[in-house]
Amino acid sequence: MNFEQLLLTVLTYGCLYSVMTVCLNLQYARGGMINFGTVAYFAAGAYAYAIFTQEPPQGLDQYLFGFNAPWWIGFIAAGVASLLFAVITGWPTLRLRGEYLALTTFAFAEVLHSFLLNERRIGNGSVGLSNVDRPDFSVIGLSENYAFVLAAVLLLILTSLLCRRILASPYGRAVDAVRNDEVAAEAIGKDVHRLRFEIFVISAIPIGFAGALYAMITTLVSPDLFTAEVTFFVWIALVLGGEHTIKGVILGTLALVTFEEVVRSLHFETVRAAEIAASVEHMMTGVIFVMILRWQPFTRFATRGREA
Template sequence: MDYFYHILIICLIYSIFAQSLNLELGFTGLYNFGHIAFFGIGAYTSALLSLNGVPIPLAVVGAITLAGIAGALLAIPTLRLSGDYFGIATLVFAEMIHLIFLNERDITRGPMGLPNIPRPDWIGSGISSLPLFLAVTFFAATITFILLRRITNSPYGRSLKVIREDEFVAQALGKNTSLIKTKAIVVGSVLAGLAGVIWAHYITYISPADFTLQETILVLLCVVLGGKGTHPGPVVGAFVIIFFAEFIRFIPIPSEYVRFVAPLQGMVYGFILVIMMLKRPQGLISESRKFATTNA
Protein backbone atom coordinates (compact mmCIF):
# COMPACT_ATOMS: atom_id res chain seq x y z
CA MET A 1 0.00 0.00 0.00
CA ASP A 2 2.84 2.37 0.86
CA TYR A 3 4.37 1.66 -2.51
CA PHE A 4 1.06 2.47 -4.17
CA TYR A 5 1.01 5.83 -2.36
CA HIS A 6 4.50 6.49 -3.66
CA ILE A 7 3.51 5.77 -7.27
CA LEU A 8 0.46 7.99 -6.95
CA ILE A 9 2.54 10.87 -5.61
CA ILE A 10 5.01 10.56 -8.50
CA CYS A 11 2.11 10.36 -10.98
CA LEU A 12 0.54 13.51 -9.55
CA ILE A 13 3.84 15.43 -9.58
CA TYR A 14 4.32 14.47 -13.21
CA SER A 15 0.74 15.36 -14.00
CA ILE A 16 1.34 18.91 -12.68
CA PHE A 17 4.53 19.08 -14.71
CA ALA A 18 2.87 17.72 -17.85
CA GLN A 19 -0.12 20.04 -17.50
CA SER A 20 2.21 23.04 -17.28
CA LEU A 21 3.95 21.95 -20.47
CA ASN A 22 0.58 21.37 -22.10
CA LEU A 23 -0.34 25.02 -21.60
CA GLU A 24 2.66 25.98 -23.74
CA LEU A 25 2.91 23.06 -26.15
CA GLY A 26 -0.72 22.02 -26.47
CA PHE A 27 -2.65 25.25 -26.15
CA THR A 28 -0.20 27.89 -27.37
CA GLY A 29 1.83 25.79 -29.81
CA LEU A 30 5.17 26.74 -28.28
CA TYR A 31 7.60 23.85 -28.70
CA ASN A 32 9.28 24.11 -25.33
CA PHE A 33 11.99 21.45 -25.19
CA GLY A 34 13.62 22.86 -22.09
CA HIS A 35 10.74 22.70 -19.66
CA ILE A 36 12.81 20.63 -17.24
CA ALA A 37 14.85 23.77 -16.53
CA PHE A 38 11.93 25.32 -14.62
CA PHE A 39 11.25 22.10 -12.77
CA GLY A 40 14.93 22.16 -11.80
CA ILE A 41 14.93 25.83 -10.84
CA GLY A 42 11.92 25.24 -8.60
CA ALA A 43 13.48 22.17 -7.00
CA TYR A 44 16.92 23.71 -6.42
CA THR A 45 15.66 27.06 -5.15
CA SER A 46 13.25 25.56 -2.66
CA ALA A 47 15.81 23.00 -1.52
CA LEU A 48 18.60 25.55 -1.10
CA LEU A 49 16.40 28.05 0.70
CA SER A 50 14.95 25.52 3.13
CA LEU A 51 18.36 23.94 3.74
CA ASN A 52 19.63 27.37 4.71
CA GLY A 53 16.94 27.84 7.32
CA VAL A 54 14.26 29.70 5.41
CA PRO A 55 10.79 28.50 6.51
CA ILE A 56 9.45 26.02 3.96
CA PRO A 57 6.31 27.95 2.90
CA LEU A 58 8.51 30.96 2.18
CA ALA A 59 11.00 28.75 0.29
CA VAL A 60 8.19 27.35 -1.83
CA VAL A 61 6.90 30.81 -2.71
CA GLY A 62 10.44 31.95 -3.47
CA ALA A 63 11.04 28.95 -5.69
CA ILE A 64 7.94 29.29 -7.83
CA THR A 65 8.49 33.05 -8.09
CA LEU A 66 12.02 32.48 -9.33
CA ALA A 67 10.78 29.88 -11.83
CA GLY A 68 8.27 32.44 -13.11
CA ILE A 69 10.92 35.14 -13.39
CA ALA A 70 13.19 32.72 -15.25
CA GLY A 71 10.30 31.95 -17.59
CA ALA A 72 9.78 35.65 -18.30
CA LEU A 73 13.49 36.14 -18.86
CA LEU A 74 13.55 33.24 -21.31
CA ALA A 75 10.39 34.44 -23.02
CA ILE A 76 11.61 37.95 -23.78
CA PRO A 77 14.45 37.03 -26.14
CA THR A 78 12.98 33.84 -27.57
CA LEU A 79 9.39 34.71 -28.31
CA ARG A 80 10.20 36.52 -31.51
CA LEU A 81 11.38 33.18 -32.82
CA SER A 82 9.00 30.88 -34.54
CA GLY A 83 8.54 27.15 -34.24
CA ASP A 84 11.63 25.04 -34.31
CA TYR A 85 13.97 27.93 -33.46
CA PHE A 86 12.11 28.41 -30.21
CA GLY A 87 12.60 24.68 -29.64
CA ILE A 88 16.37 24.98 -30.00
CA ALA A 89 16.55 28.04 -27.78
CA THR A 90 14.64 26.32 -24.97
CA LEU A 91 16.67 23.13 -25.32
CA VAL A 92 19.85 25.18 -25.02
CA PHE A 93 18.43 27.08 -22.06
CA ALA A 94 17.84 23.79 -20.23
CA GLU A 95 21.40 22.69 -20.98
CA MET A 96 22.72 25.99 -19.60
CA ILE A 97 20.72 25.60 -16.39
CA HIS A 98 21.96 22.02 -16.10
CA LEU A 99 25.57 23.22 -16.46
CA ILE A 100 25.02 25.83 -13.75
CA PHE A 101 23.64 23.18 -11.35
CA LEU A 102 26.65 21.02 -12.16
CA ASN A 103 29.40 23.62 -11.95
CA GLU A 104 28.42 26.12 -9.26
CA ARG A 105 29.76 23.75 -6.63
CA ASP A 106 29.88 26.38 -3.88
CA ILE A 107 26.12 26.73 -4.03
CA THR A 108 24.70 23.51 -5.45
CA ARG A 109 27.42 21.05 -4.38
CA GLY A 110 27.73 20.12 -8.06
CA PRO A 111 27.28 16.46 -9.04
CA MET A 112 27.02 15.39 -5.39
CA GLY A 113 23.60 16.97 -5.16
CA LEU A 114 21.66 18.24 -2.16
CA PRO A 115 20.68 15.60 0.43
CA ASN A 116 18.37 15.89 3.46
CA ILE A 117 15.98 18.45 2.05
CA PRO A 118 13.59 19.21 4.94
CA ARG A 119 9.84 18.71 4.86
CA PRO A 120 7.25 20.71 6.76
CA ASP A 121 6.88 19.42 10.33
CA TRP A 122 3.15 18.78 9.99
CA ILE A 123 3.80 16.35 7.13
CA GLY A 124 6.71 14.64 8.79
CA SER A 125 9.02 12.14 7.15
CA GLY A 126 9.21 8.41 6.58
CA ILE A 127 6.54 5.97 5.49
CA SER A 128 3.89 7.29 7.90
CA SER A 129 3.90 10.66 6.13
CA LEU A 130 2.95 9.20 2.73
CA PRO A 131 -0.87 9.59 2.92
CA LEU A 132 -0.56 13.21 4.04
CA PHE A 133 1.99 13.99 1.33
CA LEU A 134 -0.31 12.34 -1.19
CA ALA A 135 -3.13 14.60 -0.02
CA VAL A 136 -0.98 17.70 -0.42
CA THR A 137 0.17 16.65 -3.89
CA PHE A 138 -3.38 15.82 -4.89
CA PHE A 139 -4.48 19.25 -3.71
CA ALA A 140 -1.73 20.92 -5.78
CA ALA A 141 -2.59 18.85 -8.86
CA THR A 142 -6.28 19.68 -8.53
CA ILE A 143 -5.56 23.39 -8.15
CA THR A 144 -3.35 23.20 -11.25
CA PHE A 145 -6.06 21.41 -13.19
CA ILE A 146 -8.78 23.90 -12.24
CA LEU A 147 -6.51 26.88 -12.80
CA LEU A 148 -5.47 25.73 -16.26
CA ARG A 149 -9.05 24.87 -17.14
CA ARG A 150 -10.16 28.36 -16.20
CA ILE A 151 -7.29 29.98 -18.06
CA THR A 152 -7.77 28.05 -21.27
CA ASN A 153 -11.56 28.35 -21.31
CA SER A 154 -11.39 32.11 -20.88
CA PRO A 155 -11.15 34.61 -23.75
CA TYR A 156 -7.43 34.66 -23.03
CA GLY A 157 -7.33 30.89 -23.61
CA ARG A 158 -9.06 31.31 -26.94
CA SER A 159 -6.45 33.84 -28.04
CA LEU A 160 -3.79 31.28 -27.11
CA LYS A 161 -5.42 28.82 -29.49
CA VAL A 162 -5.64 31.41 -32.24
CA ILE A 163 -1.92 32.07 -31.83
CA ARG A 164 -1.29 28.35 -32.10
CA GLU A 165 -3.33 28.04 -35.27
CA ASP A 166 -2.12 31.21 -36.96
CA GLU A 167 -0.16 33.92 -35.24
CA PHE A 168 -0.65 36.42 -38.03
CA VAL A 169 -4.42 36.13 -37.70
CA ALA A 170 -4.12 36.83 -33.97
CA GLN A 171 -2.01 39.91 -34.71
CA ALA A 172 -4.43 41.06 -37.37
CA LEU A 173 -7.24 40.77 -34.82
CA GLY A 174 -5.36 43.20 -32.62
CA LYS A 175 -3.93 40.78 -30.10
CA ASN A 176 -0.61 41.54 -28.48
CA THR A 177 0.77 38.10 -29.23
CA SER A 178 4.14 38.53 -27.50
CA LEU A 179 2.48 39.54 -24.25
CA ILE A 180 -0.03 36.70 -24.45
CA LYS A 181 2.70 34.16 -25.13
CA THR A 182 4.90 35.58 -22.37
CA LYS A 183 2.06 35.17 -19.89
CA ALA A 184 1.56 31.57 -21.01
CA ILE A 185 5.24 30.82 -20.51
CA VAL A 186 5.30 32.47 -17.09
CA VAL A 187 2.27 30.49 -15.91
CA GLY A 188 3.75 27.30 -17.39
CA SER A 189 7.08 27.97 -15.68
CA VAL A 190 5.49 28.73 -12.31
CA LEU A 191 3.54 25.46 -12.40
CA ALA A 192 6.59 23.51 -13.56
CA GLY A 193 8.47 25.13 -10.66
CA LEU A 194 5.70 24.01 -8.31
CA ALA A 195 6.05 20.44 -9.57
CA GLY A 196 9.81 20.70 -9.00
CA VAL A 197 9.31 22.01 -5.46
CA ILE A 198 7.02 19.12 -4.52
CA TRP A 199 9.47 16.69 -6.11
CA ALA A 200 12.44 18.08 -4.16
CA HIS A 201 10.65 17.94 -0.80
CA TYR A 202 9.23 14.51 -1.54
CA ILE A 203 12.40 12.75 -2.72
CA THR A 204 14.50 14.89 -0.26
CA TYR A 205 17.57 14.48 -2.45
CA ILE A 206 18.24 16.23 -5.76
CA SER A 207 21.24 16.25 -8.08
CA PRO A 208 21.86 17.73 -11.54
CA ALA A 209 21.32 14.27 -13.05
CA ASP A 210 17.59 14.57 -12.24
CA PHE A 211 17.17 17.52 -14.59
CA THR A 212 18.35 16.41 -18.01
CA LEU A 213 16.98 15.91 -21.49
CA GLN A 214 15.79 12.49 -20.32
CA GLU A 215 13.10 14.07 -18.12
CA THR A 216 12.16 16.51 -20.87
CA ILE A 217 11.48 13.55 -23.15
CA LEU A 218 9.47 11.85 -20.41
CA VAL A 219 7.20 14.84 -19.81
CA LEU A 220 6.89 15.48 -23.54
CA LEU A 221 5.77 11.88 -23.88
CA CYS A 222 3.16 12.36 -21.12
CA VAL A 223 1.66 15.33 -22.96
CA VAL A 224 1.81 13.86 -26.46
CA LEU A 225 0.56 10.43 -25.45
CA GLY A 226 -2.31 11.74 -23.36
CA GLY A 227 -3.38 14.32 -25.90
CA LYS A 228 -1.96 17.81 -26.21
CA GLY A 229 -4.38 20.68 -26.06
CA THR A 230 -6.86 18.81 -23.85
CA HIS A 231 -7.40 19.17 -20.11
CA PRO A 232 -7.35 15.51 -19.01
CA GLY A 233 -4.77 14.49 -21.66
CA PRO A 234 -1.52 15.25 -19.78
CA VAL A 235 -2.92 13.78 -16.56
CA VAL A 236 -3.85 10.55 -18.31
CA GLY A 237 -0.48 10.54 -20.08
CA ALA A 238 1.40 10.99 -16.81
CA PHE A 239 -0.48 8.16 -15.10
CA VAL A 240 0.00 5.80 -18.05
CA ILE A 241 3.72 6.52 -18.39
CA ILE A 242 4.57 6.41 -14.66
CA PHE A 243 2.52 3.25 -14.06
CA PHE A 244 4.20 1.65 -17.06
CA ALA A 245 7.64 2.60 -15.73
CA GLU A 246 6.85 1.27 -12.25
CA PHE A 247 5.16 -1.86 -13.59
CA ILE A 248 8.40 -2.87 -15.34
CA ARG A 249 10.07 -3.20 -11.94
CA PHE A 250 7.82 -6.11 -11.07
CA ILE A 251 8.68 -8.18 -14.10
CA PRO A 252 11.08 -10.86 -12.85
CA ILE A 253 14.25 -10.24 -14.85
CA PRO A 254 17.37 -12.39 -14.40
CA SER A 255 20.06 -10.23 -12.82
CA GLU A 256 22.43 -10.50 -15.79
CA TYR A 257 19.83 -8.77 -17.96
CA VAL A 258 18.94 -5.97 -15.54
CA ARG A 259 21.31 -3.52 -17.21
CA PHE A 260 19.30 -3.83 -20.43
CA VAL A 261 16.05 -2.66 -18.83
CA ALA A 262 16.68 1.10 -18.70
CA PRO A 263 17.89 1.44 -22.32
CA LEU A 264 15.03 -0.74 -23.54
CA GLN A 265 12.58 1.42 -21.65
CA GLY A 266 14.14 4.49 -23.28
CA MET A 267 13.87 2.89 -26.70
CA VAL A 268 10.19 2.13 -26.06
CA TYR A 269 9.55 5.77 -25.03
CA GLY A 270 11.26 7.06 -28.16
CA PHE A 271 9.43 4.53 -30.29
CA ILE A 272 6.05 5.52 -28.80
CA LEU A 273 6.77 9.19 -29.58
CA VAL A 274 7.56 8.35 -33.21
CA ILE A 275 4.58 6.03 -33.62
CA MET A 276 2.23 8.53 -32.00
CA MET A 277 3.35 11.19 -34.46
CA LEU A 278 2.90 8.82 -37.39
CA LYS A 279 -0.37 7.17 -36.43
CA ARG A 280 -2.16 9.28 -33.84
CA PRO A 281 -0.62 12.75 -33.50
CA GLN A 282 -3.58 14.00 -31.44
CA GLY A 283 -2.88 11.54 -28.59
CA LEU A 284 -5.15 9.19 -26.66
CA ILE A 285 -7.69 11.93 -26.00
CA SER A 286 -8.19 14.16 -29.00
CA GLU A 287 -9.00 17.82 -28.77
CA SER A 288 -12.49 18.84 -29.74
CA ARG A 289 -12.21 20.94 -32.89
CA LYS A 290 -15.77 22.22 -33.04
CA PHE A 291 -14.60 25.81 -33.32
CA ALA A 292 -12.09 24.97 -35.99
CA THR A 293 -14.53 23.28 -38.33
CA THR A 294 -17.33 25.84 -38.35
CA ASN A 295 -15.27 28.59 -39.91
CA ALA A 296 -13.15 26.36 -42.15
Protein backbone atom coordinates in the same frame (compact mmCIF):
# COMPACT_ATOMS: atom_id res chain seq x y z
CA MET B 1 7.48 -4.00 -3.69
CA ASN B 2 3.92 -4.47 -2.51
CA PHE B 3 0.91 -3.21 -4.33
CA GLU B 4 0.05 -0.36 -1.97
CA GLN B 5 3.57 1.04 -2.15
CA LEU B 6 3.51 0.84 -5.95
CA LEU B 7 0.19 2.64 -6.08
CA LEU B 8 1.43 5.40 -3.82
CA THR B 9 4.60 5.88 -5.86
CA VAL B 10 2.70 5.96 -9.13
CA LEU B 11 0.20 8.46 -7.78
CA THR B 12 2.83 10.76 -6.30
CA TYR B 13 5.18 10.88 -9.26
CA GLY B 14 2.35 10.59 -11.76
CA CYS B 15 0.72 13.71 -10.35
CA LEU B 16 4.04 15.56 -10.15
CA TYR B 17 4.85 14.84 -13.78
CA SER B 18 1.26 15.53 -14.75
CA VAL B 19 1.65 19.06 -13.41
CA MET B 20 4.47 19.48 -15.92
CA THR B 21 2.55 17.93 -18.82
CA VAL B 22 -0.52 20.04 -18.11
CA CYS B 23 1.64 23.18 -18.17
CA LEU B 24 3.46 22.02 -21.26
CA ASN B 25 0.11 21.34 -22.87
CA LEU B 26 -0.84 24.95 -22.19
CA GLN B 27 2.37 26.11 -23.84
CA TYR B 28 2.37 23.75 -26.80
CA ALA B 29 -1.15 22.68 -27.69
CA ARG B 30 -2.68 26.03 -26.86
CA GLY B 31 0.15 28.54 -27.12
CA GLY B 32 1.92 26.82 -30.00
CA MET B 33 5.29 27.07 -28.26
CA ILE B 34 7.69 24.12 -28.25
CA ASN B 35 9.53 24.25 -24.94
CA PHE B 36 12.33 21.69 -24.95
CA GLY B 37 13.75 22.97 -21.67
CA THR B 38 10.96 21.96 -19.31
CA VAL B 39 13.36 20.37 -16.86
CA ALA B 40 15.06 23.72 -16.21
CA TYR B 41 11.96 25.22 -14.56
CA PHE B 42 11.50 22.04 -12.55
CA ALA B 43 15.14 22.19 -11.44
CA ALA B 44 14.91 25.90 -10.65
CA GLY B 45 11.99 25.17 -8.30
CA ALA B 46 13.68 22.23 -6.62
CA TYR B 47 16.95 24.07 -6.07
CA ALA B 48 15.22 27.21 -4.83
CA TYR B 49 13.30 25.15 -2.28
CA ALA B 50 16.46 23.34 -1.16
CA ILE B 51 18.53 26.51 -0.89
CA PHE B 52 15.89 28.39 1.07
CA THR B 53 15.23 25.63 3.59
CA GLN B 54 18.82 24.38 3.89
CA GLU B 55 20.83 25.20 6.98
CA PRO B 56 23.77 27.58 6.49
CA PRO B 57 26.81 25.79 5.05
CA GLN B 58 29.21 24.07 7.42
CA GLY B 59 32.13 21.66 7.28
CA LEU B 60 32.61 20.24 3.79
CA ASP B 61 29.69 22.13 2.27
CA GLN B 62 30.64 24.36 -0.60
CA TYR B 63 27.36 26.13 -1.22
CA LEU B 64 27.16 29.77 -0.26
CA PHE B 65 23.56 30.25 0.80
CA GLY B 66 21.32 28.36 3.17
CA PHE B 67 18.56 30.39 4.76
CA ASN B 68 17.09 27.76 7.06
CA ALA B 69 13.63 29.14 6.30
CA PRO B 70 10.39 27.26 7.02
CA TRP B 71 9.08 25.00 4.24
CA TRP B 72 6.33 27.31 3.00
CA ILE B 73 8.80 30.12 2.32
CA GLY B 74 10.88 27.65 0.33
CA PHE B 75 7.76 26.55 -1.53
CA ILE B 76 6.90 30.12 -2.52
CA ALA B 77 10.54 30.72 -3.45
CA ALA B 78 10.35 27.72 -5.79
CA GLY B 79 7.44 29.24 -7.70
CA VAL B 80 9.19 32.60 -7.85
CA ALA B 81 12.47 31.06 -9.03
CA SER B 82 10.72 29.19 -11.83
CA LEU B 83 8.84 32.34 -12.80
CA LEU B 84 12.04 34.39 -12.86
CA PHE B 85 13.78 31.79 -14.98
CA ALA B 86 10.83 31.82 -17.38
CA VAL B 87 11.05 35.61 -17.61
CA ILE B 88 14.79 35.50 -18.26
CA THR B 89 14.52 32.76 -20.89
CA GLY B 90 11.18 33.79 -22.35
CA TRP B 91 11.86 37.47 -22.87
CA PRO B 92 14.55 37.13 -25.53
CA THR B 93 13.46 33.84 -27.10
CA LEU B 94 9.73 34.01 -27.66
CA ARG B 95 9.98 35.92 -30.88
CA LEU B 96 11.54 32.75 -32.29
CA ARG B 97 9.23 30.16 -33.81
CA GLY B 98 8.92 26.40 -33.98
CA GLU B 99 12.15 24.49 -33.98
CA TYR B 100 14.23 27.59 -33.25
CA LEU B 101 12.35 28.13 -30.01
CA ALA B 102 12.74 24.43 -29.19
CA LEU B 103 16.49 24.66 -29.65
CA THR B 104 16.95 27.81 -27.60
CA THR B 105 14.93 26.55 -24.65
CA PHE B 106 16.86 23.29 -24.87
CA ALA B 107 20.13 25.20 -24.82
CA PHE B 108 19.02 27.30 -21.85
CA ALA B 109 18.16 24.15 -19.91
CA GLU B 110 21.59 22.70 -20.66
CA VAL B 111 23.25 25.94 -19.56
CA LEU B 112 21.42 25.80 -16.23
CA HIS B 113 22.35 22.14 -15.84
CA SER B 114 25.98 22.91 -16.55
CA PHE B 115 26.00 25.72 -13.97
CA LEU B 116 24.45 23.51 -11.31
CA LEU B 117 27.04 20.85 -12.07
CA ASN B 118 30.14 23.05 -12.20
CA GLU B 119 29.39 25.96 -9.92
CA ARG B 120 29.79 24.44 -6.46
CA ARG B 121 28.68 27.62 -4.75
CA ILE B 122 25.07 27.12 -5.86
CA GLY B 123 24.38 23.64 -4.56
CA ASN B 124 27.58 21.66 -3.94
CA GLY B 125 28.07 20.92 -7.65
CA SER B 126 27.64 17.29 -8.67
CA VAL B 127 27.18 16.17 -5.06
CA GLY B 128 23.98 18.18 -4.72
CA LEU B 129 22.14 19.11 -1.56
CA SER B 130 20.95 16.27 0.61
CA ASN B 131 18.68 16.10 3.64
CA VAL B 132 16.32 18.63 2.16
CA ASP B 133 13.83 19.83 4.74
CA ARG B 134 10.38 18.23 4.82
CA PRO B 135 7.31 19.89 6.26
CA ASP B 136 6.00 18.35 9.48
CA PHE B 137 2.86 16.41 8.64
CA SER B 138 2.14 15.14 12.15
CA VAL B 139 0.03 18.25 12.72
CA ILE B 140 -2.67 16.97 10.39
CA GLY B 141 -2.18 13.39 11.53
CA LEU B 142 -1.08 11.75 8.27
CA SER B 143 1.91 9.55 7.59
CA GLU B 144 4.44 11.15 5.24
CA ASN B 145 3.72 8.86 2.28
CA TYR B 146 0.02 9.64 2.26
CA ALA B 147 0.63 13.32 2.89
CA PHE B 148 2.83 13.61 -0.18
CA VAL B 149 0.31 11.79 -2.36
CA LEU B 150 -2.30 14.22 -1.11
CA ALA B 151 -0.03 17.21 -1.77
CA ALA B 152 0.79 16.03 -5.29
CA VAL B 153 -2.86 15.37 -6.14
CA LEU B 154 -3.83 18.78 -4.75
CA LEU B 155 -1.15 20.54 -6.77
CA LEU B 156 -2.31 18.75 -9.91
CA ILE B 157 -5.96 19.64 -9.30
CA LEU B 158 -5.11 23.29 -8.69
CA THR B 159 -2.94 23.43 -11.81
CA SER B 160 -5.63 21.83 -13.96
CA LEU B 161 -8.26 24.20 -12.62
CA LEU B 162 -6.01 27.17 -13.34
CA CYS B 163 -5.36 25.98 -16.89
CA ARG B 164 -9.00 25.26 -17.56
CA ARG B 165 -10.01 28.63 -16.15
CA ILE B 166 -7.49 30.42 -18.34
CA LEU B 167 -8.47 28.56 -21.48
CA ALA B 168 -12.21 28.89 -21.00
CA SER B 169 -11.99 32.66 -20.57
CA PRO B 170 -11.97 35.23 -23.37
CA TYR B 171 -8.25 35.42 -22.68
CA GLY B 172 -7.95 31.75 -23.59
CA ARG B 173 -9.73 32.34 -26.88
CA ALA B 174 -7.26 35.12 -27.63
CA VAL B 175 -4.45 32.62 -26.99
CA ASP B 176 -6.09 30.15 -29.37
CA ALA B 177 -6.43 32.87 -31.96
CA VAL B 178 -2.74 33.69 -31.74
CA ARG B 179 -1.82 30.06 -32.25
CA ASN B 180 -4.15 29.53 -35.16
CA ASP B 181 -3.39 32.68 -37.09
CA GLU B 182 -0.95 35.18 -35.73
CA VAL B 183 -1.49 37.77 -38.42
CA ALA B 184 -5.25 37.70 -38.05
CA ALA B 185 -4.96 37.95 -34.26
CA GLU B 186 -2.67 40.91 -34.58
CA ALA B 187 -4.98 42.54 -37.09
CA ILE B 188 -7.86 42.56 -34.60
CA GLY B 189 -5.63 44.17 -32.00
CA LYS B 190 -4.23 41.31 -29.92
CA ASP B 191 -0.74 41.87 -28.61
CA VAL B 192 0.74 38.61 -29.87
CA HIS B 193 4.11 38.87 -28.15
CA ARG B 194 2.62 39.75 -24.81
CA LEU B 195 0.10 36.91 -24.92
CA ARG B 196 2.75 34.35 -25.74
CA PHE B 197 5.05 35.69 -23.05
CA GLU B 198 2.31 35.66 -20.42
CA ILE B 199 1.29 32.08 -21.17
CA PHE B 200 4.93 31.02 -21.07
CA VAL B 201 5.54 32.63 -17.68
CA ILE B 202 2.25 31.60 -16.06
CA SER B 203 2.72 27.98 -17.02
CA ALA B 204 6.21 27.93 -15.52
CA ILE B 205 4.98 28.65 -11.97
CA PRO B 206 3.26 25.30 -11.26
CA ILE B 207 6.32 23.52 -12.68
CA GLY B 208 8.41 25.30 -10.04
CA PHE B 209 5.99 24.17 -7.31
CA ALA B 210 6.21 20.62 -8.62
CA GLY B 211 10.00 20.94 -8.36
CA ALA B 212 9.74 21.96 -4.71
CA LEU B 213 7.48 19.01 -3.96
CA TYR B 214 9.88 16.70 -5.77
CA ALA B 215 12.77 18.01 -3.63
CA MET B 216 10.71 17.34 -0.46
CA ILE B 217 9.90 13.79 -1.54
CA THR B 218 13.39 12.77 -2.60
CA THR B 219 15.08 14.96 0.09
CA LEU B 220 17.87 15.36 -2.42
CA VAL B 221 18.60 17.71 -5.27
CA SER B 222 21.54 17.05 -7.57
CA PRO B 223 22.22 17.84 -11.23
CA ASP B 224 21.83 14.14 -12.10
CA LEU B 225 18.13 14.30 -11.30
CA PHE B 226 17.48 17.14 -13.70
CA THR B 227 18.73 16.09 -17.11
CA ALA B 228 17.11 16.40 -20.52
CA GLU B 229 15.63 12.94 -19.84
CA VAL B 230 12.96 14.64 -17.74
CA THR B 231 12.06 16.96 -20.61
CA PHE B 232 11.80 14.09 -23.06
CA PHE B 233 9.77 12.05 -20.57
CA VAL B 234 7.24 14.83 -20.20
CA TRP B 235 7.04 15.32 -23.96
CA ILE B 236 6.44 11.63 -24.53
CA ALA B 237 3.73 11.68 -21.87
CA LEU B 238 2.13 14.67 -23.57
CA VAL B 239 2.02 12.98 -26.95
CA LEU B 240 0.97 9.67 -25.42
CA GLY B 241 -2.08 11.24 -23.83
CA GLY B 242 -3.05 13.06 -26.99
CA GLU B 243 -2.38 16.74 -26.68
CA HIS B 244 -5.15 19.32 -26.42
CA THR B 245 -7.18 17.97 -23.50
CA ILE B 246 -6.14 18.24 -19.88
CA LYS B 247 -7.74 14.90 -19.03
CA GLY B 248 -5.85 13.23 -21.87
CA VAL B 249 -2.41 14.45 -20.89
CA ILE B 250 -2.93 13.48 -17.25
CA LEU B 251 -3.98 9.97 -18.28
CA GLY B 252 -0.99 9.75 -20.61
CA THR B 253 1.42 10.75 -17.88
CA LEU B 254 -0.09 8.34 -15.35
CA ALA B 255 0.13 5.52 -17.90
CA LEU B 256 3.78 6.24 -18.63
CA VAL B 257 4.74 6.53 -14.94
CA THR B 258 2.88 3.30 -14.15
CA PHE B 259 4.68 1.52 -16.96
CA GLU B 260 8.04 2.77 -15.71
CA GLU B 261 7.40 1.96 -12.05
CA VAL B 262 6.12 -1.54 -12.82
CA VAL B 263 9.25 -2.32 -14.81
CA ARG B 264 11.35 -0.86 -12.01
CA SER B 265 9.59 -2.88 -9.32
CA LEU B 266 10.20 -6.20 -11.08
CA HIS B 267 12.78 -8.35 -9.41
CA PHE B 268 15.93 -9.24 -11.34
CA GLU B 269 18.61 -11.75 -10.50
CA THR B 270 21.54 -9.80 -11.86
CA VAL B 271 22.45 -6.16 -12.39
CA ARG B 272 22.85 -6.85 -16.09
CA ALA B 273 19.29 -8.17 -16.38
CA ALA B 274 17.92 -5.06 -14.69
CA GLU B 275 20.00 -2.95 -17.02
CA ILE B 276 18.60 -4.74 -20.07
CA ALA B 277 15.06 -4.37 -18.74
CA ALA B 278 15.58 -0.63 -18.29
CA SER B 279 16.93 -0.30 -21.83
CA VAL B 280 14.13 -2.33 -23.32
CA GLU B 281 11.64 -0.15 -21.46
CA HIS B 282 13.37 2.85 -23.05
CA MET B 283 13.07 1.30 -26.50
CA MET B 284 9.42 0.42 -26.06
CA THR B 285 8.65 3.94 -24.91
CA GLY B 286 10.31 5.23 -28.06
CA VAL B 287 8.42 2.81 -30.31
CA ILE B 288 5.04 3.66 -28.77
CA PHE B 289 5.88 7.34 -29.09
CA VAL B 290 6.76 7.11 -32.77
CA MET B 291 3.68 5.01 -33.48
CA ILE B 292 1.34 7.46 -31.78
CA LEU B 293 2.80 10.35 -33.73
CA ARG B 294 2.46 8.34 -36.92
CA TRP B 295 -1.18 7.32 -36.63
CA GLN B 296 -2.42 10.00 -34.23
CA PRO B 297 -5.21 7.83 -32.78
CA PHE B 298 -6.27 10.41 -30.20
CA THR B 299 -6.62 13.32 -32.58
CA ARG B 300 -8.59 11.14 -34.95
CA PHE B 301 -10.81 10.01 -32.10
CA ALA B 302 -11.38 13.57 -30.95
CA THR B 303 -12.32 14.88 -34.39
CA ARG B 304 -14.62 11.95 -35.02
CA GLY B 305 -16.45 12.82 -31.82
CA ARG B 306 -16.87 16.37 -32.94
CA GLU B 307 -18.34 15.42 -36.29
CA ALA B 308 -20.87 13.08 -34.78
